[in-house]
Amino acid sequence: MSPSLLQTLAAGNPWGAIWPEVALGCLALALLLLEIVLPKRAHPKIPALAIAVQVAVLAGVLLDFHSPYLGHETFNGLLRHSAAGQAMRLFFILSSILVFGLAQISLAKQTMPRIEFYSIVLVVAAAMMLLAQSAHFVMLFVALETVTVGLYILVSYCRTNARTLEAGLKYLVMGALSSALLLFGIVLLYGVAGNPGLPAHTGFGLHYSDLAAFLAANPHNFLASIGIILVLAGVAFKIGAVPFQIWIPDVYQGAPTPITAFLAVASKSAGFAVLLGLVRFAFPAYGWLTTPVLSAMAGATLLFGNLAALTQHNVKRLIGLSGVSHAGFLLLGVVATVTVPLALGAVYFYLLAYLLASFAVFAVMVHLAGPDDADQELEHYAGLAKEDPFLGGVLAVGLGSLAGIPPLAGFVGKFLIFVAAYRAGLHSLLAIAIGCVVVSIYYYFGWIKVAYFDGARPATELTPRPARTPVGWGARCAMLGLALASILIGFCPGGFAQWLRW
């Protein structure tokens, strides 16, 4: 191998561009090493150490936000760095930190080995960060599989619980199916792009911008349309959009609560980051196809999520189905991005508001859950506000923000999406969305109602209620921070938007 080849390789692969991902990966390995090296009594400190390192990485990305790689492609076009990508990096690191926090509380009630859990979460978070920045189908698929395989393990982590095993199996089967669909779509697109009989054919059909150029030259190719639909189907599984939402309630209920949060927030957001990348950079010429498909999906997702959530009694299923409806709102924003540039900012804003609110709710949930993690019923919340006003307050802020009630951040997110949708002329979808907001009030406020207005019934043998975990000071600070952030961003939404420069 000649030195010049090595130089070319080094120039094309600037590892410095992906230092946050590398850092998280190394941290994951370091955790495993620490478990072997450190004495057993020091083990409980390891996650806290990992949180500290992640906070440092988060700060580093913040400082390096306007990095010199912005607007460039690296690794021979595998990755494309953008301000939105940087924002998603922050988003996933933050999610990972919060999942660590949830797991600290939740895993304490289980008898499972701990450290692998944290390692896998880190690897998955790093893969999500790459996913959000991918500009190439190989990168997309490899990162997506890393995420999915990691989640297969995490979903069925509490392997002594029957529900968890069921959830893991369902997630595995549905995930494999969706991966197959996605892969088939990618291959079709690659194959048709390489057809020498077609104009602008290219051998680089896996690369977004080359594929986009090919699709622009063949705006109504049948095989390409099929490929695009299959790719969208694969992504729809990630975001839990109809008709690929069927796994959600069971898997959300069976997975350990921190992983439910990880699925609900980070995995869904990763799906949206991918979807935005595809719609904007790979398939812009096929707007005639993607817009109606995604619109239909958005409408069906909104309706299904909200109507199905109405009748749930298990809060994990409830939050899962309400997450389906949030996917619908986000899809509405994604559809609007085709014609309205503002919509892009609206989607990112919505994701941030969703992260803050969801983790606030999940933080309350892990405190209320007992040793059987799947058994979290609405009635366990009766009398919460009277017995623990702090948890009650955080729950109310989180649910209020998810419902989109001013002055909380969720309202501004919905508002921006609605403005974008109206500008894009999506009037009928907007009508569905409005109706769904009203429906969602019923189940979100129903939950608040149980926590605030219903008197607590004493636990009996027939209706046992798990003991609540006392709130530690670290958790208290984190929950206060999440709730305050939801309120402050609601009152002054501009800071985040300005900083993202959209």
Next chain:
Amino acid sequence: MMMSASFLDPLLISIVAPLAVAAAIGLGLPKRWSLRLAYLGFGAPLLCALHVWWHFGAAPKADGYAFLTDYATGLSRLGIELRLGVNGIAMPLFVLAGIVGFAAGIYAIKSTAERVKIYVMLLLVMLGGLMGVFASVNLFYFYFFHELALIPTFIMIGVWGGRDRLYAAMQVTIYLTLGAMLSLVGLIAIYARSGAHSFDLIALHAALAREPLGLLAQKHIFGLLLFGFGILVSLWPFHSWAPLGYGAAPSSAAMLHAGVLKKFGLYGLIQVALPLLPQGAAPWAHPLALLAAGGNVVIIGLVTMAQRDLKQMIGYSSVMHMGYAFLGIATGSALGIGGVVLLMVAHGLSVSLLFLLATCVHHRTQTFALDEMGGLAQRTPVLAAFFTAAIFASIGLPGFGNFWGELLIFVALWPFSHLYTALAVLGVILSAIYGLRALARIFFGPPTEALARVSAQFPPADLGWSERIPALLLLATLLFIGFFPRSLSRPIGAVLPPPPDAVAFVQP
């Protein structure tokens, strides 16, 4: 054109003071200090409101708005910034919010409610939102503050409410969210179509004056706003939440909601829908008048007569009086709309006075059922006097503010349609019947056996100071407007295009 942002801005203080006090209480101030500080939270908006009322005439105005100031929130690119200011229509309602807020607040602080600290805190949040609604020139914050004021209502009904409180809380919330969502889409539609790239009312007005929307668009958007806002103001047949909610709500919440928050919908129609979509209103005028006159005034008037529960009766009567306000809007004339603004203020004062006094009656009789009362006037003459005055005001007798509002609406309605005028006047008779009958049932005649038993157990005392001060404040303002309507009608008239006959009527 714009005055510099200052922290001595009375509008900003009136919003921030209650919210800041609420935040302090929420963060764990001890109870004694909370209640003391709450006086400040309720008093500051009142003082600001009076300050604004007093200085409004002389204050420098830009596009009709006095006290105009901007506070950046960082979304200026989307045309969203906190812009505060009041024009002739907003000012009377701003004053109304300050006065009713103070009355409801004082009553709440002195009340014997459980967990009174949280109750007062929620009331403060509501008041902060209300002041913001009428001080916002930006439609985003106009909507934002309305919703902010709405959430505490839900919680207060659910926790401190009376009968059927959980059912009432859910129904009120879902109904009002539906109305708010419809009007939100209407507001977004105006924003997106106007080309002003701003939610600022002044900018929207200028843009739409240059290039009005097409007739069809105006009609559709006006319809959205009409029904969205209409649900919030209990337009028949979307009124069923109101009596239920008010029947269940604790008194201070009912006072603030029925008295002030409900006026948001009417205010939106007058301040936003009519000026921005002038041609959109015409096709809706007759359907609206039909719903309002036939539904709100006559049907609900008859329903009110059949009520046996005092609080339900007041709730229904407030639905009925909203019919007059819709009729005034349906005329589309400056005279009618000026009348609506006067009626909104006067009705806000009188209905909150009635809710306050109804709770006072309940404390003395332990019941809201009209059949179980009687003869209370002998024991509590001051309460009886206040109640009589409140009922007279609500019927619309001269001397009270309601009279001017209703009179102007009737005068404006006559050229619009003789039939609706006749129906509206019939409504006055209906309200006299149920009002006077309730008065007679509660205060006069022999006491019933059940009441005699309650009286023996709790000897009824007359109004205490914590009840007299709020009642007196509300009643005095009603009388002041009744005898000196010009203090409000002049600023209102300055905003509306003046037809010649309006001026002659309004000046006493």
